[in-house]
Amino acid sequence: MRWIICSIFYISTSWQCFGQSKISPNLARSINERIDTNEEREFVVSLIEGVELDHLPIRVLTKHSSSNSYIVQTSWKTIQGLLDSDKIKFVDINRQPVEESALDDPNFEFNRIRKVQSSYPQLLGIGETISVKERQFDPHDIDLVxxxxxxxxxxxxxxxxxxxxxxxxxxMGNTSEVNIGVVPGAMLASSDFNNLLPDEESIFINNEITLQNHSYGIGIENYYGVEAAAYDQQVFEQPHLIHVFSAGNSGTSTPTDGTYIDLPFANLTGTFKQAKNIITVSAVDTALTINELNSRGPAYDGRVKPELTAYGGRGTSDAAAIVSGIAALLQNAYKTEYGSHPDAALIKSILISSADDLGPEGIDYYTGYGSVNAYQAMESIMSHQYQSLEVSKNEIKVISLTIPENVKKLRLALTWTDPPAELNASRALVDDIDSHLSDGSSTFLPWTLSTLASEDALNQAAQRGEDHLNTIEYFTIDNPDAGSYTLTINATSISSPSQKVHISWYAEELNRFKWDYPTSNSVLPLNSKVKLYWNNTFDFNNADIQYLHNGEWQTLKSGINLEKGYANWTTPSSAGSYQLRMTIDGEIFDSAPFLISETPDVSVAFNCVDNFGLQWKSIDNSTGYEVYEMQEDSLRVIGTTTDTTFIVEKNSNLFYSIKPIYKEGSGLRNLAFNYAFQGAFCYFNFFSAQKVDNRIELNLTLSSALNVKNVLLLKEYNGVLDSLDQIDVVSKTKFEWIDTDLDPGSIDYYVYLTFEDGGGLYSDLVTVLVDDPGKVTFFPNPTEDIYIYALTNGEQLSLEISDRTGKIVHDEILLYQVNSINVEKLKPGVYVYRVKKDGKIYDQGRFIKF
Structure with a gap:
């Protein structure tokens, strides 16, 4: 009856006939726009446990078994029937995902990836498999092969x-070592993002995938929908599985529904990003500031979103990929020690407690809990600054922590994997675990943000208080006294008999300065803009930077703001070993030595059948060069030279690169390139011959003089081959000649190159036709071809051909300077030709047909 009444009246709020709790705002808007009830569309549905769709007029496109959720194709009329029978828990319209941003030049220094790679070179991600959910990546790309x-x-x-x-x-950094990924030893899988539901658990289990990156979004969605619940369900059942999502690039848009309607907040792009057991990531741009285009929190129910921030030059897509790589690196470190993967909630806790504050002071809805610091997170793993434990329902558990001397700031994060909430729940949190930190005399509550629906409230600084929204309880204490601290965990409001919680902490040392980039194995390009990064806890903010080169310290910048954490530098134009020095209130902090290198400018000298040549400009201060060839899945050295050329015998490999060698170490390779796509010829770039007045002008350009001993110019006329000139090449690649010894007819010119190794190479022939003024030249004569050619001065002439009896066997009009005459039907013999102009004999002669 309810369905009949709704269908009959079909009022603008007809979706309310089925209860707001079962229909997404997206679908509600479509209904209000008078959706065609019989038209088939794609819907996302979550069914009550045990309900099957086999007997219904529904086409199942994809399924997520553990949450009993489906993407289906059917009519709204069929969906209405399911709603009426209470078989559907929630229904939404299927939406089309889009990538969140294009890639700018990646920055692996800001989030201290290069520092952690330098400090822990053994951790490459070997044994890890990461899924990239969107379109397919190119598996033939030389960095991903x-x-x-x-x-x-x-x-x-x-x-x-x-x-x-x-x-x-x-x-793998084959294209360029500068852009080697976070975990170059990891394997990759691909998943279609047109399925907005989680992939089936069997995909992750069978392929040992423990992390999935999601750099895509849809429109702004502020509700706990099918996908959000399904992702929470999946991680709850597979607690070691990490899902990393980009926050989105809709920061200048406002939500059209929900608690935060029309506010410049709560604009995450997709209900799946409202999940609790995932990580959402915002970005800093090339200026290391928060771009206004970045989507921001809070979640629909006031939870802190995004959780973390990373570098993303043009958006949050690559920031999410950065965090995925760092999370995989932490998984790899944990697995190396313990033989199994950690829970996703533990990795989330470590990333948060070790993150650097960014943007507004403290936690906020722009950057979440801070900017990921890969090195500090790895320090937490390696120093075992974490703990995982079970808490029973109604239990109050007390954990003891010892804080050392000289700590400027203590950061601690408690996290857990929460069960999925009811679909479209007003609050997503199910297990509400509370905690507080104490030093025996003072009690510290976690940081919380205002959830009031006003712009001013959402911009307010964090306050300490009980948190009944988030699955993260986050504490900081400035200048904590050394000694014993207790963390009290209260599990009175959990839904199951017990809950596993994860705690991690990071103690920031007082009055410490460390260079983060460049590292000891960094190679910077010369005469280029770079950023220098450091970690500083001194309260004294002004400092001076110098650099050492060739035994002399030179001022780089004075009056540096240490709190900024970085400085811009245009590297010098001289290659070699360098070192940085920061002077803080008279105290000196030197970096490890590093290299500045020129990048070779490489081109293909020639490309012949059996070999090709590489050439480049000489690089100052280098002692030699290494030649790299892409073999299987990596670039490998195939030779060294002190010259600026290298000849490669051809094989099936295509990509090559050159690296300069300095006395202090290896420099920067040029971008690896496919030699076959560089447009190089087999030495002969250009060879031409052109008649100018009474002479022939010849021009030759070689692609390279590499391995060429001399150039020989040859001329062929009437079957006779003559040598006109021979020139020793040395390093010359351009040549010019003039030939004034001309006879009427066809003249062929060739060039022959003699190589240093004894070989040689002919150019293609170039033919020039020389006319005889007042005459018509027939060639070739004799001819055994089906054509003979008549060379004139271009005037219109008439031609008659007669046999030996005087019978005319062929006639035609000559219209061009070179006229082709078909003599295929003429029998072998001697023929007489007569050429007339205005009825008078212009020229005559004989030719022989074989």
Whole structure:
């Protein structure tokens, strides 16, 4: 009856006939816009446990078994029937995902990735498999070759965006060492983002995938929908599985529904980003500031979103990929020690407690709990600054922590994996675990943010208080006294008999300065803009930077603001070993020595059948060069030279690169390139011969003088071959000649190159036709071809050909300077030709047909 009444009246709020709690705002808007009830569309539905769709006129497109959720194709009329029978828990319209941003030049220094790679070079991500959910990445890209794990759920097409995300996460740095990924030893899988539901658990289990990156979004959605609950369900059942989502690039848009309607907040792009057991990531741009285009929190129910921030030059896509790579690196470190993967909630806790504050002071809805610091997170792993434990329902558990001397700031994060909430719940939190930190005399509550629906309230600074929204309880204490602290955990409001919680902490040492970049194995390009990064806890903010080169310290910048954490530097134009020095209130802090290098400018000298040549400009201060060839899945050295050229015998490999060697170490390779696509010829770039007045002008340009001993110019006329000139090449690549010894007819010119190794190479022939004024030249004569050619001065003439009896066997009009005359039907013999102009004999002669 309810369905009949709704269908009959079909009022603008007809979706309320089925209860707001079961229909998404997206679908509600479509209903209000008078959706065609019989038209088939794609819907996302979550069914009550045990309900099947086999007997219904519904086409199942994808399914997530553990949450009993589906993407289906059917009519709204069919969905109405399911709603009426209470078989559907929630229904939404299927939406089309889009990539969140294009890739700018990645920055692996800001989040201290290069520092952690330098400090822990053994951790490459070997044994980890990471899924990239969007379109397919290019598995043939030289940075991703032999990395792909086939899962059978790829998208139909590839995209550069997916390739960029995969390269940030696990690229091998074959194109350029500067852009080697976070975990270059990891494997990669691909998943189609057109399925907004989580992939089936069997995909992750069978392929040992423990992390999935999601750099895509849809429109702004502020509700706990099917996908949000499904992702929470999946992580709850597979607690070691990490999902990392980009926050979105809709920061200048406002939500059209929900608690925060029309406010410049709560604009995450997709209900799946409202999940609790995932990580959402915002970005800093090239200026290391928060871009106004970045989507921001809070979640629909006031939870802190995004959780973390990372570098993303043009948006949050690559920031998410950065965090995915760092999370995989932490997984790898944990697994190396314990033989199994950690819970996702533990990794989230460590990333948060070790993060650097960014943007507004403290936690906020722009940057979440801070900017990921890969090195500090790894320090927490390696120093075992974490603890995982079970708390029973109604239990109050007390954990003791010892804080050392000289700590400027203590950061602590308690996290847990929460059960999925009811769909469209007003508050997503199910297990409400409370905690407080105490030093025996003072009690510290976690930091919380205002959830009031006003712009001023959402911009307010964090306050300490009980947190009944988030699955993260976050504490900081400035200048804590050394000694014993207790963390009290209260589990009175949990839904199950017990809950596993994870605690991590990071103690920031007082009055400490450390260089973060460049590192000891950094190679910077010369005469380029770079950023220098450091970690500083001195309250004295003004300092001076110098650099050492060739035994002399020179001022780089004075009056540095240490709190900023970085300084811009245009590197010098001289290659070699350098060192940085920061002077803080008279105290000196030197960096490890590093190298500044020129990048070779490499080109293909020649490209012949059996070999090709590479050439480059000489690099100052270098002692030699290494030649790299892409073999299987990596660039490998195939030779060294002190010259600026190198000849390669051809094989099936295509990509090559050159690296200069200095006495202090290896420099920067040029970008690896495919030699076959560089437009190089086999030495002969250009060879021409042109008649100018009474002479022939010849021009030759070689692609390279490499291995060429001399150039020989040859001339062929009437079957006779003459040598006109021979020139020793040395380093010359351009040549000019003039030939004034001309006879009427066809003249062929060649060039022959003699190589230093004894070989040689002919150019293609160039033919010049020389006319005889007042005459018509027939060639070739004799001829055995089906054509003979008549060379004139271009005037219109008439031609008659007669046999020996005087019978005319062929006639035609000559219209061009070179006229082709078909003599195929003429029998072998001697023929007489007569050429007339205005009825008078212009020229005559004989030719022989074989």
């Amino acid at each position: 032999n990395k792909k794990v086939e899962t059978g759920i790829d998208a139909d097409s590839e995209s550069q965006h997916a390739t960029d995300m995969a390269t940030i996460i696990a690229g």
